[in-house]
Amino acid sequence: MQTDLNKKIAYVGCLGVVGIISTEFGIIGVLPQIAAHYDINIGTAGYLLSAFALFIAVTGPFTVLFASRFDKKTIMLCALGLFFISNFFSMFSPPFWLLMILRILPTVLHPAFFSMAIAAAVKGTSQNDQMKLTSIIIGGIALAQVTLIPLTTFLASIYAWQITYAIQGFIILVTIFIIFKFIPSMPNEQPVSFKNQLSILVQPRFISGTLLNLLLITAWFCSYSYFADYLAKEKHMSEKEISLLLLLFGAMGVFSNYLAGKFLGKYMFWTTLIFILGVFIVPLAFAYTGDTFFIVALVTSFWGIMYGPCFLIGVGYMISAAPNAKEFANSLQTSFGNLGVSLGTAIGGFFITQYSISITPWVGVVFAFLAIITIIWRAYLDRLHDKKSL
Secondary structure (H helix, E strand, C coil): CCCHHHHHHHHHHHHHHHHHHHHHHCHHHHHHHHHHHHCCCHHHHCHHHHHHHHHHHHHHHHHHHHHCCCCHHHHHHHHHHHHHHHHHHHCCCCCHHHHHHHHHHHHHCHHHHHHHHHHHHHCCCCHHHHHHHHHHHHHHHHHHHHCHHHHHHHHHHHCCCCHHHHHHHHHHHHHHHHHHHHCCCCCCCCCCCHHHHHHHHHCHHHHHHHHHHHHHHHHHHHHHCCHHHHHHHCCCCCHHHHHHHHHHHHHHHHHHHHHHHHHCCCCHHHHHHHHHHHHHHHHHHHHCCCCCHHHHHHHHHHHHHHHCCHHHHHHHHHHCCCCCCHHHHHHHHHHHHHHHHHHHHHHHHHHHHHCCHHHHHHHCHHHHHHHHHHHHHHHHHHHHHHHHHC
């Protein structure tokens, strides 16, 4: 049963996710400006996104295993503190190599924040409530896309790209204050042994969920990483129009994330299949529509709806297969999700370099096809698991 504390932690976790995700993905809207500022190509600028994600993928599980022994409130505050430091010094547009280091700095505790926030929010609740509370926290991803990311992109088009870091840092600072003031200490009362947590790595249901998480996010980020560049060059949108489209994209993502949170607990397979099909439909829609703002806005809305729940789907599949190791499962979801971001960005960047930006919406189709095969495999494993439980 949900308590007021569960809800409070979920909403504060959501605010923290808004700050973290706007730091991670807010760069997408200003990537062309950063490339111009440092006189580098868009593919090189894209390393700011892919390197961030890659470091999370590599370090995430280890840092969460270590952090799981400590007070959850302390870990959440430390994680946000690193993000604030990163944003603060990035405001001053340091040399590109230093900007890259500042980007990588907070990745150390990025998965730990997600893991601790979700584990604290769902503690002592039913499975159905767990998905609802988790969707509130993960909803911060979509909320960032409807608030901070389009806002900072719009302001950057008027002033300069550095303003994105100032706004992101302010939101993170506010979240630090709220957690420090209003959230109680949350010590780890019954720490799960490393051996028990690591045991999920050999469970077929968990492996299938991990693979789905990786494939689905890779599929979407082959194109989403280059959102601004694609709309500017292929659909001839201005910087201000792109910021409005980012706002629309995020708004649709908030809506679809809410819907997915309602249905995933009951109809996981069919809900997931519907959202995966979006990877096939979006490139077709862009290919057979023109470059008028209204039409592009319609396609972008659909894109946002289909993309919105991709992280929540990954969380749902992985945590449901590891009920006794939620923190570790969350960290692996974040790590493999960010590996998907890194792979999608790198693969999309490769095809842009070899061909052109126009091909990026199509690149993810291969990964979406593999994701469909994976959910069919997982459905089979779930049936076997349910029979054994009877």
